[in-house]
Amino acid sequence: MDRRRFLENSLGAGLLLTCAGRAAASGRPLPEAWGLQLYTVRSLMAGDVERTLADVARIGYGEVEFAGYFGRTPAQIRAALDAEGLSAPAVHLSLGELRTGFEAHAEAAAEIGHRYLVLPYLAGPERPGSGGGEEPTAVAAGYRRLADELNSIGERCDQAGLRFAYHNHDFELQALEVEEEGEEEVRPLDVMLENTDPDLVRFEVDLFWLVHGGGDPLDYFWRFPGRFELCHVKDRTARGEMVDVGAGVIDFEGIFERAGQAGLLHHFVEHDSPSDPTASVRASYEYLAALDG
Numbered sequence: 001m002d003r004r005r006f007l008e009n010s011l012g013a014g015l016l017l018t019c020a021g022r023a024a025a026s027g028r029p030l031p032e033a034w035g036l037q038l039y040t041v042r043s044l045m046a047g048d049v050e051r052t053l054a055d056v057a058r059i060g061y062g063e064v065e066f067a068g069y070f071g072r073t074p075a076q077i078r079a080a081l082d083a084e085g086l087s088a089p090a091v092h093l094s095l096g097e098l099r100t101g102f103e104a105h106a107e108a109a110a111e112i113g114h115r116y117l118v119l120p121y122l123a124g125p126e127r128p129g130s131g132g133g134e135e136p137t138a139v140a141a142g143y144r145r146l147a148d149e150l151n152s153i154g155e156r157c158d159q160a161g162l163r164f165a166y167h168n169h170d171f172e173l174q175a176l177e178v179e180e181e182g183e184e185e186v187r188p189l190d191v192m193l194e195n196t197d198p199d200l201v202r203f204e205v206d207l208f209w210l211v212h213g214g215g216d217p218l219d220y221f222w223r224f225p226g227r228f229e230l231c232h233v234k235d236r237t238a239r240g241e242m243v244d245v246g247a248g249v250i251d252f253e254g255i256f257e258r259a260g261q262a263g264l265l266h267h268f269v270e271h272d273s274p275s276d277p278t279a280s281v282r283a284s285y286e287y288l289a290a291l292d293g
Helices: 005-028 037-045 048-057 072-086 094-098 102-112 136-159 188-195 207-212 219-221 252-256 277-291
Strands: 036-038 063-068 087-092 115-120 163-169 176-179 184-186 201-206 231-234 267-268
Touching: 005 207, 037 087, 037 277, 048 072, 048 094, 048 277, 063 267, 072 087, 072 102, 087 102, 087 267, 094 102, 094 115, 102 115, 102 136, 102 267, 115 136, 115 201, 115 207, 115 252, 136 163, 136 176, 136 188, 163 231, 201 207, 207 219, 207 231, 252 277, 267 277
Parallel strands: 036 063, 036 267, 063 087, 087 115, 115 163, 163 201, 201 231, 231 267
Antiparallel strands: 176 184
């Protein structure tokens, strides 16, 4: 990564912190710009990246989070973002990509303007206990070893002028009955939060999956303040269905009131499988924009 790109990213981070400071000073907990996880519109991105980004900006989003570049080079992605006045603070990368292609992804991040490399999911054998039959204590130990690896990835990101974050689903909320210092329940998400260095590993809290797994966002914000710099704004019905933001029962206003405690800087709307991606991201944006009142 060259010095110019590092300075550009550093200046960008300073601007975000300044914006966050203004919001805190004014008592306004909402972000300067709502973001969109582009996985929501992946079918449109596969057809036309530039047009999709233009449509996203036209709706009102100011930030996007990538999950693949759809055959475009970093330079082409940066040009498409600049053309629409968008920024892309984060990108999702698999554990395999982080393990074997870190340097290339760090270079791409510098060119595009990403600040965060985010691990979005643990697949197959990457997930402790995925083989079945393991004792809960052994599974918990596996998550502590995973936390050590996350710290190592976070250190590499830090050295490259980037930040590293882990994104949760619901399986990290499944309680494990462990027998350490007496019998107690532990959740993998708690194990990772407790065993990662806050200066090296941030978390991207997916509000749908946290609630779906039985977690309370406000409880996590209270117990682990400042750890959740990014979030996925996703809604859930009382029956557990994923819906557009504002069409479910998650109390986003209450959650955003605690944004300062959580450490939230970036808010990305997401819907895993909308029937009409454009209508979905528009409806979600309109709900969130109305919170600005």
